[in-house]
Amino acid sequence: MTNDLIQRARLYATEMHERINQRRKYTHQPYPVHLKAVADLVAQVGCEPEVVAAAWLHDTVEDTPATFEELERDFGKVVMTLVAELTDISRVSDGNRAARKEIDRRHLAAASPRAKTVKLADIIDNTRDIARHDPRFARTYLPEMFQLLEVLTEGNTKLYQKAQRAVTECARSLGLDVPPALLPVAVRDATPVSPLSEALGQMRGLQLFTESFSARSIFEPLCSFDRGVSWEQLRESFSKPGVGVVGVREEGYLTGYLLEEDIDDEGGVGEPRGFASLQLVSLETPLAEIIHSLTYHSHCFVTLEREIIGVIGRFDIEKPAARMWLFGLIMVIDNLATGAIREYWHPSAWQELLTEGRRSKAEALYLERQRRKMPGTLLDCLQFSDKLQILMDNDGFLEVLGFASVKAAKRVVADLESLRNNLAHGQQIANADWPAIARLARMFEEASGAPGVTA
Numbered sequence: 001m002t003n004d005l006i007q008r009a010r011l012y013a014t015e016m017h018e019r020i021n022q023r024r025k026y027t028h029q030p031y032p033v034h035l036k037a038v039a040d041l042v043a044q045v046g047c048e049p050e051v052v053a054a055a056w057l058h059d060t061v062e063d064t065p066a067t068f069e070e071l072e073r074d075f076g077k078v079v080m081t082l083v084a085e086l087t088d089i090s091r092v093s094d095g096n097r098a099a100r101k102e103i104d105r106r107h108l109a110a111a112s113p114r115a116k117t118v119k120l121a122d123i124i125d126n127t128r129d130i131a132r133h134d135p136r137f138a139r140t141y142l143p144e145m146f147q148l149l150e151v152l153t154e155g156n157t158k159l160y161q162k163a164q165r166a167v168t169e170c171a172r173s174l175g176l177d178v179p180p181a182l183l184p185v186a187v188r189d190a191t192p193v194s195p196l197s198e199a200l201g202q203m204r205g206l207q208l209f210t211e212s213f214s215a216r217s218i219f220e221p222l223c224s225f226d227r228g229v230s231w232e233q234l235r236e237s238f239s240k241p242g243v244g245v246v247g248v249r250e251e252g253y254l255t256g257y258l259l260e261e262d263i264d265d266e267g268g269v270g271e272p273r274g275f276a277s278l279q280l281v282s283l284e285t286p287l288a289e290i291i292h293s294l295t296y297h298s299h300c301f302v303t304l305e306r307e308i309i310g311v312i313g314r315f316d317i318e319k320p321a322a323r324m325w326l327f328g329l330i331m332v333i334d335n336l337a338t339g340a341i342r343e344y345w346h347p348s349a350w351q352e353l354l355t356e357g358r359r360s361k362a363e364a365l366y367l368e369r370q371r372r373k374m375p376g377t378l379l380d381c382l383q384f385s386d387k388l389q390i391l392m393d394n395d396g397f398l399e400v401l402g403f404a405s406v407k408a409a410k411r412v413v414a415d416l417e418s419l420r421n422n423l424a425h426g427q428q429i430a431n432a433d434w435p436a437i438a439r440l441a442r443m444f445e446e447a448s449g450a451p452g453v454t455a
Helices: 002-019 032-044 049-057 068-075 077-086 097-109 113-133 135-149 157-173 195-201 207-212 231-238 287-296 314-318 320-344 347-351 356-371 384-392 395-400 406-424 434-449
Strands: 224-226 245-250 253-259 280-282 299-304 307-313
Touching: 002 032, 002 049, 002 068, 032 049, 032 113, 032 157, 049 068, 049 077, 049 113, 068 077, 077 097, 077 113, 097 113, 097 135, 113 135, 113 157, 135 157, 224 231, 231 245, 245 307, 253 299, 280 287, 287 299, 287 307, 287 314, 287 434, 307 314, 314 320, 320 384, 320 406, 320 434, 384 406, 406 434
Parallel strands: 224 245, 280 299
Antiparallel strands: 245 253, 299 307
């Protein structure tokens, strides 16, 4: 049974990370290579199967479409809780890198010794990779790890010593003489938002996306019952279209919630789930933050004057307001790409970067527009993905777009193209396109916090 738990966690984590084609940033190895390294370190010091399983799963909620609710359903509450302790809780809106890292550090400080053990293994594997392949970023990362190690002393002693040694040795190899208890403020603030997000932030009108699209646009009233209500009433409520969660009241106050999976077919009702802080949003919370919350949980809950009045699930992203918002963001990126190509490429130069088939399609559309006496150039007739492909030919634009390699960029472009097409053709987006949705939302969050955002 215990080996079965680890095996199921390994298969699940591998499938989820492969589904989004996630790879290690520097080596481009399949991401499960890192997960295996972390799980092996944890297993070598004799940790329980639940901890080894959590090591395999530690990045699934943060990086893939998986939610905490799904982990609890498939692997139990112990494993889910460990993964929750290991998952960053900060948002882009919480401030700069230093502020966000401090929030996540406090979150880990309150974690269990078993979760801290997994984090130590994660640090060991990441530290060597970063120091070897990205010395520049390592000068930011290593001091942060010294700070983080201060709150991980309750983890496994052997792994703590190994992590401390790895961070110290890598720091010294780069000429950084940083004592474990010290994190220089100058280094702490070194990493800005991504260049693409900064470019988005400079665009006039971007604030419209914050002010006009919020939780108010897509939330639904939350159906709720007093604790102890009959199984039949709960089952009837869940049988209604679109109801995937109900609130639970005690003495008139909402204190938790139930998902449909908490109600079995034999009359049993599970314990109500508590509301996590990341699940609580206001009516004016921007859609970008809503998506951030839904990346971790299957639902978030809308509050008014500290009382929960509504609920938002992933499928509420299918609503017109959310789809308009997403399509608008894609159009903003499209306009940025068009402007960049027009400014930095001669027409004959960028045309050579397209395949004959893609160029022929653009030329056919251009001729048709001319026949109809419609304004525009051949560049305006390119597909969204064609424009991004042209930008990817230039290493400088790869960096601006936030990609470590052409291969990584191509995966993201394919995801964004899929999202754009499904939005344009009225197809569902909440499941298959969630990684692209989360990426767009994060870009927008960063851009909204970048200097120069104007109304």
